[in-house]
Amino acid sequence: MTVRVQTEDFDLTTEVAALRAQNPKVGAVACFVGTVRDLNEGRTVETMELEHYPGMTEKSLEGIVNAARERWPGIDVLIVHRVGKLYPLDQIVLVATTSAHRGHAFASCEFVMDYLKSHAPFWKKERTESGEHWVDARVTDDAALERWGLSSGNAKAQ
Template sequence: MSISIQTQDFNLADEVAALEQDNAADGAVVTFTGRVRNQNLGLEVSGLYLEHYPGMTEKSLEKILETARGRWDIGRVRVIHRIGQLDLGEQIVFVGVTSKHRRDAFAAAEFIMDYLKIQAPFWKKELTEQGEKWLDARQSDTAKAQQWDR
């Protein structure tokens, strides 16, 4: 398991290569990359600012990854989440999971992303046409994550 909270961008190809390097046991590699988009909730967005709670954020992510490892037969896991000022199109988050078979890798990656959105202490401020706006957790994100509890 590898977790990074960072201001600098990451290289998707390098991250995939690291998951695959010397890993003949796993036949599946699933990745997700989240990017800053130009609209949200009907407003034009020009950028995003992210903050986190150092120490607590990493512990929260570790718990999410440990839960995923307990539910699915997964190999390597890598999570990167950026903080600071991000412009349109920039990468925000990376989740990479390897496993022997695709089903476990897909499920674990989706679970990690769903829980990251509601449990990890990150705060997002959007820069919109109406000014700056701190975002609350979406009810739809909470509902999506709760589906894993069934």
Template sequence: MRVRVQEADFDVGVELAALRQGNPQIGAVASFVGLVRANNDGAGVSEMSLEHYPGMTEKALGEIVEEACRRWAIIDALVIHRVGRLLPSDQIVLVAVAGGHRGEAFAACEFIMDYLKTRAPFWKREVTPSGARWVDARDADDQAAERWQEPGTA
């Protein structure tokens, strides 16, 4: 299980090949790549900056991946999240999960991404024609994460 927070871009093909390399037990790899949108809530976005707390962010991402490992029988997982200045179409995040079967890999990948959006300490600032603005948390992201809550937890 690996977590990286970095400014540099990543090569999805290289990362997925490394994730599954040499393990004949892996029957499925599910992945998600998030990109900078040029249009967010109707506003043109010319650039985005992502900030984080080094150490704290990696710890939070690691805890999310560990929770996915407790819930599903996955073999390996990778989260790469970029920080710094990004432009439309730039890659922001890669979440990849390797498992014996597609169902476990898909579910764990989606869970990690949903929790990342709501529990990882990142701050996003967008530049639009109206000026710069900090992006607030979205209710839709909270609702997506709520569906994963286990009975008796809040």
């Protein structure tokens, strides 16, 4: 299990190769890379700044990984999440999961990302042409989590 919160960018190829090298039984890798969009809710995004609580954030992400591993025994998970000031096209987050077969790899990757969007303690502030504002949580993020039998009130990432 690997969880990192960092300011520097990550290299997808390097990260996936390192994750795969840990287990010769891996038959499938699923990845999600989230990036900064140039437009959000009709406003042009100039920058996005992500803040977090060091220590607390990593513990929360580790709890998400543990929840995924309980559902899909045998998977491995990598989460790399950036913080600090980012610009459109910059990478924000990498979630990669490995499994013996593709079904568990795809499902666990989506589960981790859905859980992360709803429960990881990150705060986003966007700068647009109209100034700075904090980005609110989206109803669609909670709906995605509900597909897994979880809600904002009962999901626990310890």
